[in-house]
Amino acid sequence: xxxxxxxxxxxxxxxxxxxxxxxxxxxxxxxxxxxxxxxxxxxxxxxxxxxxxxxxxxxxxxxxxxxxxxxxxxxxxxxxxxxxxxxxxxxxxxxxxxxxxxxxxxxxxxxxxxxxxxxxxxxxxxxxxxxxxxxxxxxxxxxxxxxxxxxxxxxxxxxxxxxxxxxxxxxxxxxxxxxxxxxxxxxxxxxxxxxxxxxxxxxxxxxxxxxxxxxxxxxxxxxxxxxxxxxxxxxxxxxxxxxxxxx
DNA sequence: AAATTGTCCAACCGCCTAGGG
DNA sequence: TCCCTAGGCGGTTGGACAATT
Numbered sequence: 001x002x003x004x005x006x007x008x009x010x011x012x013x014x015x016x017x018x019x020x021x022x023x024x025x026x027x028x029x030x031x032x033x034x035x036x037x038x039x040x041x042x043x044x045x046x047x048x049x050x051x052x053x054x055x056x057x058x059x060x061x062x063x064x065x066x067x068x069x070x071x072x073x074x075x076x077x078x079x080x081x082x083x084x085x086x087x088x089x090x091x092x093x094x095x096x097x098x099x100x101x102x103x104x105x106x107x108x109x110x111x112x113x114x115x116x117x118x119x120x121x122x123x124x125x126x127x128x129x130x131x132x133x134x135x136x137x138x139x140x141x142x143x144x145x146x147x148x149x150x151x152x153x154x155x156x157x158x159x160x161x162x163x164x165x166x167x168x169x170x171x172x173x174x175x176x177x178x179x180x181x182x183x184x185x186x187x188x189x190x191x192x193x194x195x196x197x198x199x200x201x202x203x204x205x206x207x208x209x210x211x212x213x214x215x216x217x218x219x220x221x222x223x224x225x226x227x228x229x230x231x232x233x234x235x236x237x238x239x240x241x242x243x244x245x246x247x
Numbered sequence: 248a249a250a251t252t253g254t255c256c257a258a259c260c261g262c263c264t265a266g267g268g
Numbered sequence: 269t270c271c272c273t274a275g276g277c278g279g280t281t282g283g284a285c286a287a288t289t
Contacts, residue, residue, distance in 0.1 A: 038274060055258065090277060106256050
């Protein structure tokens with residue numbers, strides 16, 4: 001049986017977006033806001049499916065995207081959050097202003113995994129690689145803690161094991177705040193939740209992470225790379241090499 | 248210089264959930 | 269209660285570029 005396609009694929013473009021398509025989409029959303037993604041392509045004169053438009057906007061065109069290289073502080077925060085949340089990229093992204101779930105996911109797979117492995121830490125379990133599988137802790141939750149990501153899209157069960165009994169109840173998606181983050185903002189993780197519950201394998205607690213949550217405000221100006229069609233086309237301060245969509 | 252291999256990341260795919268009728 | 273649709277999410281892929289042989 002299967003689902004009906006999200007749009008009429010026969011009449012949609014696929015693959016890399018062109019400058020003109022980006023312009024049309026940006027223009028349309030500036031004028032009308034993010035509304036019904038399904039009808040947006042037609043209204044904006046785009047031969048794309050709504051999903052594709054949504055993704056392009058969220059991951060690339062949104063004006064509040066940070067787009068700079070990840071800082072060491074962000075790296076560490078991502079690692080901490082991943083140890084607590086598993087592969088809940090959208091929730092993690094919600095804690096990193098200006099970052100998208102896709103970006104973080106890619107960054108995790110290409111950089112952080114390697115970084116952790118070089119430290120002798122298993123990127124899935126966040127435990128030392130040589131550590132015996134059997135953990136003697138009577139708190140079995142902690143031995144299973146490896147959230148190695150719950151099944152995809154499965155609602156995280158309340159018993160989803162986590163750090164020191166920190167279950168997903170405390171880190172379930174948030175309904176408000178960072179609402180402009182679109183797809184990634186249903187997270188309900190509050191700083192308070194994380195602060196109260198979020199001890200993880202790493203020696204420092206989430207409190208330090210909490211400070212890092214303000215990176216955007218305090219660290220600011222790392223080098224910025226401009227990317228076009230998937231390639232880095234320029235690096236510099238945010239004021240230079242401005243891409244066409246930045247005003 | 249050419250061929251091969253590795254790296255990176257935007258975009259796609261398929262599934263799930265929420266919400267409305 | 270069931271069905272349908274839109275939106276959202278995480279995993280995976282494709283292709284361009286970089287590095288190495």
